Amino acid sequence: MARQIAKQRIAILRSNSYEALISGYLNRSVHDEVLGATGTRYDIEVQAVWDKVRESGNLRVLVAVDSKRRGARRLTTEDFILAPDGSFVGE
Secondary structure, rough: OOHHHHHHHHHHHHOOOOOHHHHEEOOEEEEEOOOOOOOOEEEEEEEEEOOOOHHOOOOEEEEEEOOOOOOOOEEEEEEEEEEOOOOOOOO
């Protein structure tokens, strides 16, 4: 379920503009919580960082999802890299 949540959030983020991702997520963590179908709570963290060097202008957007179930804490991550022209790097 955590993987599915991460992929859903990535899909939403991929529809944002380069500028919106920078203003909303660059060098900061944005946290959210969702309730899964089985009642499990999942923490979601979204952040963006410059990929490798800022001069490239490529922005890496990361999503991490963690279940709050006791004894089953596993971090699931997804990411993508967006170039200033709006194209996805490495795809």
